[in-house]
Amino acid sequence: MSDFPGVLRVGDLEVAVSVSDRRKSVRLTVERDASVTAVVPPQISTAELAKLVEAKRSWLYGKLAEKRELGEAPPDKQFVTGEGFRYLGRSYRLRIVPAGEVRLVRGRLELPEGGGAKELVGWYRRVGRPWLTRRIRPWAARMGVELTGLRVRPLGYRWGSCSRDGQVNIHWATMQLPPSLIDYVLVHELAHLKRPDHGAEFWRVVEQALPGHEEYRERLRRTGDDLWLPEEGR
Ligand SMILES: [Zn+2]
Structure with a gap:
């Protein structure tokens, strides 16, 4: 199977391909680390495999989402007045205050000026x-x-x-x-x-x-x- 690269790209999916003489059909697996592998029989072509991966796309995405659990691309936050942060399922707007510590006051999450992710993470933990x-x-x-x-x-x-x-x-x-x-x-x-x-x-x-x-x-x-x-x- 010399025409197989180590990694096959199908859209935004990357599939690590290995060939096994013993396989009669393709085995697609989403690994624990959210990588996708395919073990393929020797006679399959790159085009055939790409087609198969394409057909299994939504199944693969579902599996990938499962493995990620907490998600891989959380939305970026800005530490400015008005930015929203969730707490117990509700969204609270940030208010930048001159000094003090992070706290939730009358529906607003106060963050001292110059503070950011570290301070907010500390607050969630506290x-x-x-x-x-x-x-x-x-x-x-x-x-x-x-x-x-x-x-x-x-x-x-x-x-x-x-x-x-x-x-x-x-x-x-x-x-x-x-x-x-x-x-x-x-x-x-x-x-x-x-x-x-x-x-x-x-x-x-x-x-x-x-x-x-x-x-x-x-x-x-x-x-x-x-x-x-x-x-x-x-
Ligand atoms: Zn468990």
């Missing part, structure tokens, strides 16, 4: 910790999970993580979501304290705590793409 701690406790009690602590911090493109000793970590960006979706994130992590994997038993635990969890999951996937996630906060 208000997030008590809010999330209060929110998660009743869930933990209902689910019969031993929770030892909660931290709010950057977690890359993950919403949350947990450790075996009962500690739950939640991404600060979660504070931009509406409370109902935050509940899903919390329940998801608490369920991991019972089951570390994403097997059937895990989803049963989630469903029991939050009936109809599939819908939350779907909404989270869609909402996650337009959250603000500056480099300083990843």
Whole structure:
């Protein structure tokens, strides 16, 4: 298969192609890191593969959105009066003030002059910790999970993580979501304290705590793409 480049471009998709003598058909995979690979049989041509990728485009995009979870291209923000920032699912306008610290006052998010992403991320973390701690406790009690602590911090493109000793970590960006979706994130992590994997038993635990969890999951996937996630906060 000498006519295959290592990478095939179809529109804005990049597909890493490898050839296998054992394959009778093309296997397209979206990897965990959101790259796309194709393992192809030797007799297929570049044009045929391109056509196939083209036909599978919307499926590929769906899969890619899933892998990204928190989204890759959050809208750029400017740190000027009037810019909107989300908090608990609502949008608040920024107001630049001469001094002080970031705070939410009468529906306006005050940012001291010269402040930017770092200060705002710090604010989400500061208000997030008590809010999330209060929110998660009743869930933990209902689910019969031993929770030892909660931290709010950057977690890359993950919403949350947990450790075996009962500690739950939640991404600060979660504070931009509406409370109902935050509940899903919390329940998801608490369920991991019972089951570390994403097997059937895990989803049963989630469903029991939050009936109809599939819908939350779907909404989270869609909402996650337009959250603000500056480099300083990843
Ligand atoms: Zn999980």
